[in-house]
Amino acid sequence: xRVCYPGQPEWYVGTDMVRVPEGSAxxxxxxxITRRVGGCCLNHQFQNYQTEGFYDELFxxxxxxxxxxxxxxxMINALPPGELSRRQKAIDQALLKMGITFNVYSDQQGTEKxxxxxxxxxxxxxxxxxxxxxxxxxxxxxLNAFIQDVYNQQNIIKDGIVPRELLQEAKxxxxxxxxxxxxxxxxxxxxxxxxxxxxxxxxYVLEDNLRCPSGVSYVLQNRMxxxxxxxxxxxxxxxxxxxxxxxxxxxxxxxxxxxxxxTVVVLTPGSYNSAYYEHSFLAQQMGVQLVEGRxxxxxxxxxxxxxxxxxxQVDVIxxxxxxxxxxxxxxxxxxxLGVPGLMSAYLAGNVAxxxxxxxxxxxxxxxxxxxxxxxxxxxxxxxxxxxxxTYVCQRPDDRAYVLANLPELVVKAANEAGGYxxxxxxxxxxxxxxxxxxxxxxxPRNYIAQPTLSLSxxxxxxxxxxxxxxxxxxxxxxxxxSIWVLPGGLTRVALRKGSxxxxxxxxxxxxxxxxxxxxxxxxxxxxxxx
Amino acid sequence: xLSRVADSIYWMARYIERAENLARFIDVTQYFSLxxxxxxxxxxKPLIQVxxxxxxFLKRHDTYSPEAVVHFLTFDREYPHSILASLTAARENxxxxxxxxxxxxxxxxxxxxxxxxxxxxxxxxxxxxFARYGTADNLFDWIKRNSLISAGLIDSTMSRGIGWxxxxxxxxxxxxxxxxxxxxVKYFTLLPSLEHVGTTLDDxxxxxxxxxxxxxxxxxxxxxxxxxxRVIQFLVLDETFPRAVRYCLDEALSSLRAISNRGRKxxxxxxxxxxxxxxxxxxxxxxxxLDATTIIQxxxxxxxxxxxxxxxxxxxxxxxxxxLIGP
Numbered sequence: 001x002r003v004c005y006p007g008q009p010e011w012y013v014g015t016d017m018v019r020v021p022e023g024s025a026x027x028x029x030x031x032x033i034t035r036r037v038g039g040c041c042l043n044h045q046f047q048n049y050q051t052e053g054f055y056d057e058l059f060x061x062x063x064x065x066x067x068x069x070x071x072x073x074x075m076i077n078a079l080p081p082g083e084l085s086r087r088q089k090a091i092d093q094a095l096l097k098m099g100i101t102f103n104v105y106s107d108q109q110g111t112e113k114x115x116x117x118x119x120x121x122x123x124x125x126x127x128x129x130x131x132x133x134x135x136x137x138x139x140x141x142x143l144n145a146f147i148q149d150v151y152n153q154q155n156i157i158k159d160g161i162v163p164r165e166l167l168q169e170a171k172x173x174x175x176x177x178x179x180x181x182x183x184x185x186x187x188x189x190x191x192x193x194x195x196x197x198x199x200x201x202x203x204y205v206l207e208d209n210l211r212c213p214s215g216v217s218y219v220l221q222n223r224m225x226x227x228x229x230x231x232x233x234x235x236x237x238x239x240x241x242x243x244x245x246x247x248x249x250x251x252x253x254x255x256x257x258x259x260x261x262x263t264v265v266v267l268t269p270g271s272y273n274s275a276y277y278e279h280s281f282l283a284q285q286m287g288v289q290l291v292e293g294r295x296x297x298x299x300x301x302x303x304x305x306x307x308x309x310x311x312x313q314v315d316v317i318x319x320x321x322x323x324x325x326x327x328x329x330x331x332x333x334x335x336x337l338g339v340p341g342l343m344s345a346y347l348a349g350n351v352a353x354x355x356x357x358x359x360x361x362x363x364x365x366x367x368x369x370x371x372x373x374x375x376x377x378x379x380x381x382x383x384x385x386x387x388x389x390t391y392v393c394q395r396p397d398d399r400a401y402v403l404a405n406l407p408e409l410v411v412k413a414a415n416e417a418g419g420y421x422x423x424x425x426x427x428x429x430x431x432x433x434x435x436x437x438x439x440x441x442x443x444p445r446n447y448i449a450q451p452t453l454s455l456s457x458x459x460x461x462x463x464x465x466x467x468x469x470x471x472x473x474x475x476x477x478x479x480x481x482s483i484w485v486l487p488g489g490l491t492r493v494a495l496r497k498g499s500x501x502x503x504x505x506x507x508x509x510x511x512x513x514x515x516x517x518x519x520x521x522x523x524x525x526x527x528x529x530x
Numbered sequence: 531x532l533s534r535v536a537d538s539i540y541w542m543a544r545y546i547e548r549a550e551n552l553a554r555f556i557d558v559t560q561y562f563s564l565x566x567x568x569x570x571x572x573x574x575k576p577l578i579q580v581x582x583x584x585x586x587f588l589k590r591h592d593t594y595s596p597e598a599v600v601h602f603l604t605f606d607r608e609y610p611h612s613i614l615a616s617l618t619a620a621r622e623n624x625x626x627x628x629x630x631x632x633x634x635x636x637x638x639x640x641x642x643x644x645x646x647x648x649x650x651x652x653x654x655x656x657x658x659x660f661a662r663y664g665t666a667d668n669l670f671d672w673i674k675r676n677s678l679i680s681a682g683l684i685d686s687t688m689s690r691g692i693g694w695x696x697x698x699x700x701x702x703x704x705x706x707x708x709x710x711x712x713x714x715v716k717y718f719t720l721l722p723s724l725e726h727v728g729t730t731l732d733d734x735x736x737x738x739x740x741x742x743x744x745x746x747x748x749x750x751x752x753x754x755x756x757x758x759x760r761v762i763q764f765l766v767l768d769e770t771f772p773r774a775v776r777y778c779l780d781e782a783l784s785s786l787r788a789i790s791n792r793g794r795k796x797x798x799x800x801x802x803x804x805x806x807x808x809x810x811x812x813x814x815x816x817x818x819x820l821d822a823t824t825i826i827q828x829x830x831x832x833x834x835x836x837x838x839x840x841x842x843x844x845x846x847x848x849x850x851x852x853x854l855i856g857p
Contacts, residue, residue, distance in 0.1 A: 284628065292534065
């Protein structure tokens with residue numbers, strides 16, 4: 001997941017959104033747009049659309065539009081032939097023109113790609129959203145309590161809920177944070193939780209991303225593109241706005257400072273990072289400085305930035321750099337991206353960091369299996385959103401089951417992301433299964449397995465029509481004065497037929513997510529375009 | 531403003547201006563060679579020589595053919611001063627400070643860069659076609675126009691804060707340097723012997739030179755007939771023509787003062803000057819004290835050399851003063 005070779009830091013954001021290593025070939029760029037849309041005269045209407053036995057987010061099993069999707073379906077059906085693909089093309093061009101691209105450095109030429117965007121939105125009906133929102137708030141509350149607990153009293157371990165050896169072996173556990181209580185007692189200020197819907201129609205939590213979840217800029221950008229392309233459909237569908245995310249994020253960050261009018265900055269690994277566009281976008285939208293490690297300096301346990309007027313103190317850092325690379329004095333010594341002494345300033349209480357260092361411990365895929373127990377333990381509530389059933393390979397019974405059923409299961413390494421370090425049983429070869437069996441036996445702590453889910457689908461535009469493609473959903477949760485969930489989130493779609501992998505590095509794209517307003521007041525009539 | 535951001539904005543503007551001036555160099559050379567089809571003089575060779583990069587050129591090409599020179603100066607990625615390399619650097623600088631410049635500036639620069647990259651393809655497909663590009667009848671005219679649009683966007687969409695002043699400073703220092711260079715390249719080619727100084731010259735050649743820096747019409751309004759001292763007076767010493775060395779330096783100085791003043795407009799005479807300001811003030815005073823005859827007597831090339839050294843000193847001091855901040 002995180003690799004560093006001498007002199008040339010290779011960097012992944014702690015998320016699986018866009019997992020491409022950084023490189024050093026900025027002067028050789030090539031742009032490519034994946035053209036999925038053909039000429040005119042194609043059937044881009046829903047008359048022949050088939051759900052093929054999958055749970056479809058827009059149509060029920062009888063092929064009728066679901067509540068909330070009716071307006072959209074009727075209006076798309078009423079478009080003149082070729083119009084939908086024309087608008088799709090216009091959007092692809094706009095993305096390239098805006099330079100909203102990510103770098104793929106596995107390609108020696110430094111190819112820049114746009115993150116493909118599909119114009120048929122995913123619609124979430126308001127009741128359903130209420131359920132998701134409540135479940136996410138509950139989960140974040142429990143996760144935050146867990147992180148506070150494991151770095152302090154460790155009651156959950158003493159009470160035998162989470163096995164001690166699991167924690168000790170968690171790579172993302174930071175001994176530097178033991179005894180720490182972060183400002184306002186909040187560890188995970190910004191979370192992106194991956195949700196999926198199974199064939200049974202229920203929503204499950206697939207992963208908690210508590211380190212540096214990325215993708216929220218695509219949510220805002222997708223919305224802006226949709227409003228430009230489909231103003232009528234949009235306003236008729238009563239969609240809840242997402243535009244206030246940057247100001248909510250800013251409030252969340254300001255809440256951490258111990259003074260009035262604090263200086264807030266966004267810390268990026270630099271312009272060659274795959275998520276750089278997002279870092280820059282969020283800084284711009286919040287109106288704060290975007291800094292790199294080399295812009296900051298620590299003296300007397302205070303953090304300053306180098307400006308044309310000399311040194312200026314920084315109070316809150318929204319860091320988009322993983323713990324490992326944040327401070328070479330406290331963590332990895334070979335990090336070229338960090339700020340020496342940052343951790344000492346943090347521990348002295350002179351600067352706030354979001355998310356707090358050490359938060360990644362709750363991001364571990366094995367710890368994930370215990371989140372429902374955490375909810376019961378800390379909140380004495382039943383989990384609102386279930387986990388995907390998970391086999392923890394460290395448990396002998398689970399391990400035996402996993403080893404006997406590899407062709408049917410999805411196996412994940414505890415600390416991998418981006419669809420890497422993963423075995424998708426039904427799509428794997430005998431050799432791959434044997435390799436994973438060997439790995440699991442060698443290091444059972446590092447593996448979990450889940451049944452292969454039949455992910456729900458959303459109609460998606462193809463060259464010659466519309467077909468269902470599998471999706472997941474990443475809502476964003478901010479933990480400041482209170483917990484706030486962005487209505488919607490990033491819907492990622494596996495563009496390859498039958499594929500379940502939604503990661504952009506592996507043929508994934510995204511869609512706008514429309515949460516339908518329950519009451520008219522939830523739609524800001526004056527929602528502004530970006 | 532962050533020092534790194536200021537530095538990137540400064541270089542973004544410099545690289546855009548550099549690409550524009552190189553396009554102007556190539557454009558004027560094209561016209562020169564068109565007018566003298568049978569001339570034994572190679573107009574393309576000095577273009578490479580003035581850059582001081584003959585060695586790099588000869589590594590890749592045997593002769594100074596128009597195609598080789600144009601390709602080298604326009605599209606060569608390995609050559610760090612080519613138009614494409616300059617625009618790549620401008621774009622990379624802009625990309626690293628997207629949040630500090632306006633989206634209009636970024637989006638246009640992004641488009642501009644892709645345009646030149648696409649032109650490379652055209653050039654490879656048909657060497658002769660490079661002169662025509664898109665809706666422009668000439669690629670270099672198109673590049674010039676796009677650089678001017680960039681400048682216009684910077685001027686019309688960015689507040690006159692520190693960021694804009696750094697952009698302005700970068701643009702004007704680069705322009706002062708390049709106007710002097712274009713004069714340097716053409717001076718000896720156009721002037722067979724020193725006796726010609728002071729006489730009315732071959733209008734055609736000199737008017738092309740003036741055109742290459744968009745100075746022809748403004749020059750005519752002021753002087754009507756073309757003589758060497760007047761051309762030098764106009765391109766080096768004029769206080770009102772926006773590509774004249776003196777104008778560029780005077781304006782660069784006001785931006786530098788605004789930067790020292792933290793972006794505020796306020797008379798600075800009562801404030802102590804920093805070393806960058808000191809250096810540029812001295813240079814402005816020196817240029818103001820010159821006249822064309824003195825420059826001719828000292829030697830045009832010597833003058834340009836001297837000017838470029840002084841400009842580099844100013845650049846170094848700006849860097850030390852504002853950009854190299856640290857404990």
